[in-house]
Amino acid sequence: MSTETLDLSSTPAIPFTRLVQVELRKMYDTRAGRWLLISIAGLTGLVLVIQLIVLLVKDQSATLGSFGAGANIPMVILLPVLGVMSVTGEWSQRTAMVTFALVPSRGRVIAAKYVSALAIALIAVVVAYVLMIVANLLYGAFSSHPMVWDFGGAFGIFLVFLLYVISLSIGFAFGAAILNTAGAIVVYFVYDFVLPGLMELGAHLLSWFHSIRPWIDFSNAQTPLQGGSSVTGQQWAHLLVSGSIWLGIPLAIGIRRMLRAEVK
Amino acid sequence: MIHVEGLTRKYGSFTAVDDISFECRQGTVTGFLGPNGAGKTTTMRVMVGLTPATHGQVTIGGHHYREIPNPGRHVGVLLDASAQHAGRTGREVLLLSSRTMGLPDSRVEEMLERVSLEPAEAKRTVRNYSLGMRQRLGIANALLGDPQVLILDEPANGLDPAGIRWMRDLLKGYAAQGGTVLLSSHLLHEVEQVADEMVVIGRGRIVARGTRAQLLRSASGGLATTLVTAVDNEQLHRALTVKGIEATAAGASLRVSAEPIDVGRVAAEGSIVLTDLRAGNEDGLEELFLQLTADSQREGAPQQPAQPMPEGVNP
Ligand SMILES: Nc1ncnc2c1ncn2[C@@H]1O[C@H](COP(=O)(O)OP(=O)(O)OP(=O)(O)O)[C@@H](O)[C@H]1O
Ligand SMILES: [Mg+2]
Numbered sequence: 284m285s286t287e288t289l290d291l292s293s294t295p296a297i298p299f300t301r302l303v304q305v306e307l308r309k310m311y312d313t314r315a316g317r318w319l320l321i322s323i324a325g326l327t328g329l330v331l332v333i334q335l336i337v338l339l340v341k342d343q344s345a346t347l348g349s350f351g352a353g354a355n356i357p358m359v360i361l362l363p364v365l366g367v368m369s370v371t372g373e374w375s376q377r378t379a380m381v382t383f384a385l386v387p388s389r390g391r392v393i394a395a396k397y398v399s400a401l402a403i404a405l406i407a408v409v410v411a412y413v414l415m416i417v418a419n420l421l422y423g424a425f426s427s428h429p430m431v432w433d434f435g436g437a438f439g440i441f442l443v444f445l446l447y448v449i450s451l452s453i454g455f456a457f458g459a460a461i462l463n464t465a466g467a468i469v470v471y472f473v474y475d476f477v478l479p480g481l482m483e484l485g486a487h488l489l490s491w492f493h494s495i496r497p498w499i500d501f502s503n504a505q506t507p508l509q510g511g512s513s514v515t516g517q518q519w520a521h522l523l524v525s526g527s528i529w530l531g532i533p534l535a536i537g538i539r540r541m542l543r544a545e546v547k
Numbered sequence: 548m549i550h551v552e553g554l555t556r557k558y559g560s561f562t563a564v565d566d567i568s569f570e571c572r573q574g575t576v577t578g579f580l581g582p583n584g585a586g587k588t589t590t591m592r593v594m595v596g597l598t599p600a601t602h603g604q605v606t607i608g609g610h611h612y613r614e615i616p617n618p619g620r621h622v623g624v625l626l627d628a629s630a631q632h633a634g635r636t637g638r639e640v641l642l643l644s645s646r647t648m649g650l651p652d653s654r655v656e657e658m659l660e661r662v663s664l665e666p667a668e669a670k671r672t673v674r675n676y677s678l679g680m681r682q683r684l685g686i687a688n689a690l691l692g693d694p695q696v697l698i699l700d701e702p703a704n705g706l707d708p709a710g711i712r713w714m715r716d717l718l719k720g721y722a723a724q725g726g727t728v729l730l731s732s733h734l735l736h737e738v739e740q741v742a743d744e745m746v747v748i749g750r751g752r753i754v755a756r757g758t759r760a761q762l763l764r765s766a767s768g769g770l771a772t773t774l775v776t777a778v779d780n781e782q783l784h785r786a787l788t789v790k791g792i793e794a795t796a797a798g799a800s801l802r803v804s805a806e807p808i809d810v811g812r813v814a815a816e817g818s819i820v821l822t823d824l825r826a827g828n829e830d831g832l833e834e835l836f837l838q839l840t841a842d843s844q845r846e847g848a849p850q851q852p853a854q855p856m857p858e859g860v861n862p
Contacts (some may be wrong), residue, residue, distance in 0.1 A: 287548050287573050289608025290623050296616040297647065305647050313634035313645070314672075377630035384624045385647045387613040416681045430671060506819065541857060546597040 297386060302395035307402060310369060319365055320403075324410050326357040329395050331418040339425055345429035348510045350415040350422075351443065355509055358407060359450045366454025369400050370541070371464040379546045389542050400455055400543075404447040408440065411447075435512040446508040453530055459537025462544065478502065478529075497521045501529035548573045548696055548727040553603035556589050563589045565751035566603070571729050571744075576722045578742030579731040580836065586751040587731040588626065591700050595624050607696055619648040623694035624700055628685035637664055637684045640673060641691060648692045658687040661741075678705030683848070686714070697721060699730040703737050715741045735836050746835060755835070762835060763826070764776035773807045776800040776823040777814065786817040 311317050334353040338345045373379045386392050423430035435442070454471060461467040482500045485492045497503065502520040507514045514522075549571040556564040564586040571577040580589050592598040596612045604611070607622055615621055631640055641655040649670045659669050662683040672842060673681065684706045697718070703711050718728050718741050732738045738745060739759055745761075746756040755762060762801045764771065777783040780801055787794045787803060790813055800823065803810050807826050814821050 287608065287613070288608060291610065291615060291621070293622055294616050297649065301646065305643055308643065308646070312639050313632060315634055323691060372632065376632040376634075377627070378632050380626055380630045382642065382647075383597060384595050384626070385619045385644060387615075387618060429840075545599075546592075 292362060297391075299395065302386065302391060303402075304396045306369075306392075306399040309372070310365075310399065310403065312374075316368070316372070317360075319368065323357065323361045323365065323407065324354055324414075326361065327354050327411060328339045329413050329415050330354065330357050335418050335421055336491060338422060342427065344428040344431075345419075345426075346433045347415055347419045348431075348433045348435070350418045351411070351510045352420075353445070354411040354415055355446065357475055358411060358447060360475075362404065362407060362447055362450040363454030363457070363475070364468055366400055366451040366465060367458035367467045367471065368454075369396055369403075370458035370537075371462060371467055374462045375464050377547070382535075383546055393538060393541055397452075400449060400451045404444060404451050407447050408444045411443065412440070433512075436511070439510075440506065442508045442514070444510060445452070446505060447503060449508075449526070449530065452534065456530060456534035456537045459541050460533050461537075462540065474529075498524045499528060501525040504519045548608055549577075549698075549729055550606045551590070551594075551603070552605070554590065554591060554593060555602040556586070556598065557601045562591070567748065567751070567753050568603075569746045569753060569756060571727050574722055574725050575717050575743040576728040576730065576741050578732065578738030578740055578745040579729055580735060580745055581731075581748035582733055584656050585733075585748045587653050587733075587748060588700050590748075591626060591698055591729075591731065594698055595622070595626070597626070617643065617648060617692075619692035619694070621692070621694050622696045622698060623689035623692060625685040625689040625697075625699045627700065628678075628681040628704070631673045631681065631684065634672055636670055636672050637676065637680070638669040640684060641687055644688050644691050650692065654691060657693055661690065662687040665690060667760060669803075679707055679710055682706055683710070687715075695726055696724060697728045697730075699728070702730055702731055703732065703734075711737065732765055735833055760826075765835065766798065771804070771806045771826075773803045773805055773810045774800050774823070774825045775807075775810050775821060776802055778820040778822060782817065782822075783819050786813050787821060 309316070311320055330353050331350055334350065337343075338349075382392055383389055390501070419430055419432070422428075434440075453474075454467070457467040457471045458464075461470060479500070479502045482496060482503070486496045494500060498521055501522075504518070504525045507518045507522075549825075551567060551569050554564055554567050555562065567586075569577075579587050579590070584699065589598060593600045594607070594612060595618075607615070612618060612622065635643075638655060638659065641658060642652065645655050646671075659666070664680065664683055664687065668680060673684070676684065682702065686699070686702055687697060703714050706714060716732065722728055722743070730738070730742070733839065742759070744758055745756065745762060746753060754785075755765065757765070774797065775783065776799055780796070780799075784794050784801060787805075787810070792803060792805045792813065793811065794801045796802075807824050811821070811824060813819075814824075
């Protein structure tokens with residue numbers, strides 16, 4: 284046993300699935316992480332309860348889709364926060380030092396984090412649908428109006444998934460680009476609340492902007508995903524183009540930063 | 548086993564690590580010594596690919612760290628024990644590493660036991676860990692994959708005396724079984740008892756290198772020195788002078804410019820009873836260390852004339 288070289292021949296590389304499992308576990312193995320997940324589900328439930336009460340009191344007609352629209356509100360606000368924290372938790376708590384020492388190819392860690400974020404988006408869709416269905420059943424039980432199950436089919440569910448994935452990805456991108464939880468969340472909210480207003484204003488004041496707006500207004504471009512059941516080719520194109528600007532660019536900057544940053 | 552070749556790391560115009568080269572041999576413990584800000588941590592971070600080198604390279608067992616598949620199984624790393632998620636329990640921290648490496652979960656229990664973290668402590672979040680407990684957790688994390696190489700940045704930091712002794716025995720045992728250990732410290736006493744070889748760094752440059760004996764020798768200007776105490780120091784002093792060996796009083800002892808064996812012979816010939824006979828100057832290493840790193844000490848140079856660079860010391 285006196286060789287100055289390391290024999291690596293019997294050491295297999297770490298499979299990607301294992302990295303995804305570990306990254307997924309990191310999302311709920313701290314109290315903060317668990318509470319964020321619970322509050323996303325809890326707030327979605329709360330919004331639906333309020334919506335249900337308002338609908339019943341005002342005796343308005345509603346469908347499963349109306350509850351879907353209600354459920355999407357807390358989801359698209361909170362999923363980005365989850366996206367942010369899935370990245371920044373590692374940096375602000377400095378665990379990146381341990382993570383990247385165990386897995387030096389950072390690209391794989393980032394990919395595993397992203398895939399585990401997608402898994403969370405999928406779970407969020409299931410949770411949202413379960414809550415929507417319960418809300419609609421309660422509505423049917425207490426309302427004079429008939430229940431309407433406008434599911435939108437598999438494609439409708441896919442659109443909701445896509446919406447949630449985009450929300451998580453935006454958070455992920457900002458988290459990666461800024462690498463600081465509070466900073467990334469603030470920048471995200473500015474982006475989310477101020478940008479649509481600016482778009483509106485721009486379209487009002489400048490006529491040329493009005494015509495290109497669909498191509499650069501990412502939040503408008505996501506509207507067809509909200510409870511829609513069909514998306515036109517042009518709508519896809521708008522989503523793709525505006526998405527590459529407002530999601531693609533921050534994501535590229537973020538990934539580049541994570542790949543290069545010195546881990547301290 | 549660990550080869551550092553011409554490693555330089557610059558931050559802007561500041562050179563944190565300046566063209567250093569050294570190696571750690573298999574089956575030995577290498578102490579990496581230097582004052583605050585000397586560049587120890589930076590060097591170790593470069594070793595494991597967390598910081599890119601500006602020039603030069605490090606190989607571990609002939610490989611670049613990044614090329615080692617599942618590196619935790621070969622190289623155990625402890626860089627900063629406080630770099631742990633405050634909201635995770637100690638057990639969970641180890642579990643994540645263990646799962647990443649593909650080890651059975653039972654390994655976590657073994658390691659907790661090995662570093663003497665009790666089950667109740669392992670259930671606490673790291674936020675509520677004492678400094679020494681964090682350090683133990685970090686050491687457990689480094690040992691988890693049963694690696695052949697250990698890279699530890701100030702592992703004894705925060706350990707109690709029993710912990711330091713345990714650490715020392717652990718590292719010695721590790722090297723005795725064929726492992727390779729590199730550990731850093733700014734405390735000479737901590738390292739000299741465990742390290743087979745020492746690398747002293749100051750302001751990003753290697754200022755001295757060698758075994759304890761080599762460094763000790765260089766501390767006295769390349770000459771052998773002996774500390775000796777006799778029942779009658781005067782008599783011994785006279786006997787040495789007769790033989791042409793220089794001696795000066797040093798407290799209750801004599802400091803002699805000769806090997807201990809020669810001093811012993813002189814005493815035996817003169818039937819002089821010795822109560823203590825030691826190689827070198829015990830404070831010498833400390834002095835050497837301060838002196839070598841003098842221009843990088845924050846407290847300024849100690850009051851000592853510069854000595855010529857003896858063997859084992861790189862200018
Ligand atoms: N990102 C950085 N930007 C600028 N300077 C840096 C950076 N990282 C490290 N340094 C500098 O490099 C030098 C070496 O730092 P390093 O952490 O390696 O010292 P050290 O030998 O580990 O010290 P200590 O014993 O205090 O831990 C210091 O002067 C430090 O300020
Ligand atoms: Mg350091």
